[in-house]
Amino acid sequence: VAAAGATVADLGERAVIERIRAAAGAAPDWVVIGIGDDAAVVEPPRNALEVVTTDALVEGVHFDRRFSSAADVGHKALAVNLSDLAAMGAAPRAALLSLALPGGFAVADLDALVSGFLALAAAHRVSLIGGNVTSSPGPLVVDVTAMGAVGRRKMLRRGGAKPGDELFVSGSIGRGGAGLGVLRAEAAGAPHTPAFESLVHWYRRPAPRVRLGVLVGRNRAASACVDLSDGLADAARQIAAASGTGIAIDAGALAIDPAAKAWYEQRQLDPVRAALGAGDDYELLFAVPRRMRSRFAAAGRLVQDAPLTRVGVVTAEPAMVVRREGRSEPLPAGFEHFGPAS
Amino acid sequence: VAAAGATVADLGERAVIERIRAAAGAAPDWVVIGIGDDAAVVEPPRNALEVVTTDALVEGVHFDRRFSSAADVGHKALAVNLSDLAAMGAAPRAALLSLALPGGFAVADLDALVSGFLALAAAHRVSLIGGNVTSSPGPLVVDVTAMGAVGRRKMLRRGGAKPGDELFVSGSIGRGGAGLGVLRAEAAGAPHTPAFESLVHWYRRPAPRVRLGVLVGRNRAASACVDLSDGLADAARQIAAASGTGIAIDAGALAIDPAAKAWYEQRQLDPVRAALGAGDDYELLFAVPRRMRSRFAAAGRLVQDAPLTRVGVVTAEPAMVVRREGRSEPLPAGFEHFGPAS
Numbered sequence: 001v002a003a004a005g006a007t008v009a010d011l012g013e014r015a016v017i018e019r020i021r022a023a024a025g026a027a028p029d030w031v032v033i034g035i036g037d038d039a040a041v042v043e044p045p046r047n048a049l050e051v052v053t054t055d056a057l058v059e060g061v062h063f064d065r066r067f068s069s070a071a072d073v074g075h076k077a078l079a080v081n082l083s084d085l086a087a088m089g090a091a092p093r094a095a096l097l098s099l100a101l102p103g104g105f106a107v108a109d110l111d112a113l114v115s116g117f118l119a120l121a122a123a124h125r126v127s128l129i130g131g132n133v134t135s136s137p138g139p140l141v142v143d144v145t146a147m148g149a150v151g152r153r154k155m156l157r158r159g160g161a162k163p164g165d166e167l168f169v170s171g172s173i174g175r176g177g178a179g180l181g182v183l184r185a186e187a188a189g190a191p192h193t194p195a196f197e198s199l200v201h202w203y204r205r206p207a208p209r210v211r212l213g214v215l216v217g218r219n220r221a222a223s224a225c226v227d228l229s230d231g232l233a234d235a236a237r238q239i240a241a242a243s244g245t246g247i248a249i250d251a252g253a254l255a256i257d258p259a260a261k262a263w264y265e266q267r268q269l270d271p272v273r274a275a276l277g278a279g280d281d282y283e284l285l286f287a288v289p290r291r292m293r294s295r296f297a298a299a300g301r302l303v304q305d306a307p308l309t310r311v312g313v314v315t316a317e318p319a320m321v322v323r324r325e326g327r328s329e330p331l332p333a334g335f336e337h338f339g340p341a342s
Numbered sequence: 343v344a345a346a347g348a349t350v351a352d353l354g355e356r357a358v359i360e361r362i363r364a365a366a367g368a369a370p371d372w373v374v375i376g377i378g379d380d381a382a383v384v385e386p387p388r389n390a391l392e393v394v395t396t397d398a399l400v401e402g403v404h405f406d407r408r409f410s411s412a413a414d415v416g417h418k419a420l421a422v423n424l425s426d427l428a429a430m431g432a433a434p435r436a437a438l439l440s441l442a443l444p445g446g447f448a449v450a451d452l453d454a455l456v457s458g459f460l461a462l463a464a465a466h467r468v469s470l471i472g473g474n475v476t477s478s479p480g481p482l483v484v485d486v487t488a489m490g491a492v493g494r495r496k497m498l499r500r501g502g503a504k505p506g507d508e509l510f511v512s513g514s515i516g517r518g519g520a521g522l523g524v525l526r527a528e529a530a531g532a533p534h535t536p537a538f539e540s541l542v543h544w545y546r547r548p549a550p551r552v553r554l555g556v557l558v559g560r561n562r563a564a565s566a567c568v569d570l571s572d573g574l575a576d577a578a579r580q581i582a583a584a585s586g587t588g589i590a591i592d593a594g595a596l597a598i599d600p601a602a603k604a605w606y607e608q609r610q611l612d613p614v615r616a617a618l619g620a621g622d623d624y625e626l627l628f629a630v631p632r633r634m635r636s637r638f639a640a641a642g643r644l645v646q647d648a649p650l651t652r653v654g655v656v657t658a659e660p661a662m663v664v665r666r667e668g669r670s671e672p673l674p675a676g677f678e679h680f681g682p683a684s
Contacts, residue, residue, distance in 0.1 A: 032391055037500050038429035039395035044386030049374055053381035054438045060479035087380035096396045098485050137402035138480020143440050145487040158379050
């Protein structure tokens with residue numbers, strides 16, 4: 001137990017690692033060596049390929065500590081990685097947590113960050129098997145590596161979409177980006193609106209579509225998949241670029257979250273363009289051959305919390321367009337955390 | 343090709359990733375999906391366990407850009423991870439590179455960092471299979487995850503040392519810590535001394551003992567192993583703590599690098615205590631049962647660039663001591679990048 005007000009610098013590196021190890025609890029049998037040696041050792045997946053991804057959350061770039069609690073950051077740092085695994089059809093198995101902590105970071109915040117991470121890990125049966133702890137002279141950096149497994153013929157890729165395939169998105173779009181907008185507006189003095197709380201919650205605690213990705217991979221219903229970490233417009237571009245196709249999004253069919261739509265309208269923004277361009281959604285975008293439509297729908301029915309909505313089609317012509325009321329307009333740019341300075 | 347003086351913010355995230363992908367070149371057959379999808383996909387090691395580790399270098403904590411070039415940082419970020427794999431007896435296979443880049447970071451420095459990383463990767467047949475790129479509002483952060491393989495019965499651990507086992511260290515100690523001291527002294531106005539250049543080189547470009555770790559793991563000659571990232575004193579403590587033993591280091595037998603010794607003496611420091619407490623060496627410390635001594639030496643002879651020196655013994659009594667001229671003194675504290683603020 002750390003003293004009230006204690007910081008991670010008071011504890012020191014070893015004690016921080018020991019604290020995380022204790023919180024992580026017992027590991028499953030296939031973890032041969034977990035936290036505490038020079039490296040972790042695991043049994044590799046049997047009769048499956050291994051899928052591995054890394055994604056970092058950097059304070060001041062991906063989160064603002066006024067808007068997200070330490071527990072939110074821990075949750076989201078794992079969520080964004082599980083979302084990447086889901087987009088490959090992979091079932092997650094293990095994660096590594098690499099922390100760069102400002103010297104004044106409170107032990108209570110460390111505990112909260114780790115518990116936010118571990119709660120999501122437990123929900124998806126992901127083992128925290130190792131990581132790294134260092135100090136940071138600047139921002140809090142939470143870098144996660146997640147590992148999973150997928151059958152060779154059950155893997156989802158970005159390339160592989162064919163003209164005529166239909167595009168489906170899970171859940172609804174616009175929530176994450178709108179949630180961040182709400183937080184910023186409220187920090188600038190806008191009144192609190194209870195109707196927007198669901199947006200803020202999704203921004204802070206996105207639920208990666210782990211089961212959906214695995215099920216669609218297993219029944220081999222999709223020709224391509226990508227996650228919406230940088231928004232639907234960006235996701236559509238990724239599939240088109242990797243598949244050598246174009247894409248046409250149907251503005252009237254977009255599953256824009258109702259609260260996000262209300263938020264965008266209150267801000268006098270076009271909900272279609274705003275929702276297409278906003279990041280932080282962590283839904284999945286699938287390309288589905290027409291003959292696979294019922295098989296794809298069967299996977300969707302097994303995952304009741306994430307309805308699947310047809311939002312467009314893959315086209316032979318290599319243009320990226322939004323079709324609205326019989327006219328075509330260019331697809332807006334995606335969201336880039338790391339954009340040109342302009 | 344980027345314009346002279348261009349920064350990574352001018353390029354944007356996608357172009358940075360594309361640049362790294364192009365530099366990484368072709369991947370071996372067992373890499374099913376490399377850089378560019380939501381995650382990497384690899385064939386897991388066959389008939390072996392998988393070993394995975396992550397370690398970050400943070401500007402202002404682990405390196406100073408006045409003292410290390412971008413290429414040095416790229417080299418060292420991979421080296422420290424390969425050293426962790428070597429300490430498990432694991433042969434490295436793949437790595438992920440997660441970069442948090444200050445907006446003003448030059449494209450030329452990005453290229454140098456990546457080429458420093460890739461040159462060491464090529465030397466050890468490590469494939470760069472993925473990673474992440476984001477901006478940083480503060481320091482440059484280079485976070486690497488390295489993956490390797492080891493036979494189940496060939497794995498080296500920290501625990502497992504028994505009283506009576508002898509301790510051996512590879513190469514020599516004190517170089518890394520002394521090299522940093524030399525750089526700091528020269529920055530403060532001390533004259534440049536050519537005799538100390540080897541120390542600075544080792545600090546900037548440590549050579550992880552990959553082959554030695556694998557060979558000692560394979561011939562099962564060691565009861566415990568750990569790397570010297572935080573110095574020999576710390577490494578000895580790790581083995582003792584994990585094995586439930588004590589350790590006695592023989593001051594007269596320490597393989598202190600001659601240039602490091604000269605540097606410490608010039609600074610009027612006790613070379614024994616300074617070398618024991620200094621970090622950044624990346625040698626390996628082994629505990630070896632006496633009956634395995636010749637088998638261990640056989641592994642050492644195959645790795646001619648890293649002589650093995652007997653530096654002490656594992657003791658039943660749980661004390662950590664240095665024996666010098668017939669007397670015992672306490673082992674100095676190890677080096678902690680993330681120490682108490684005091």
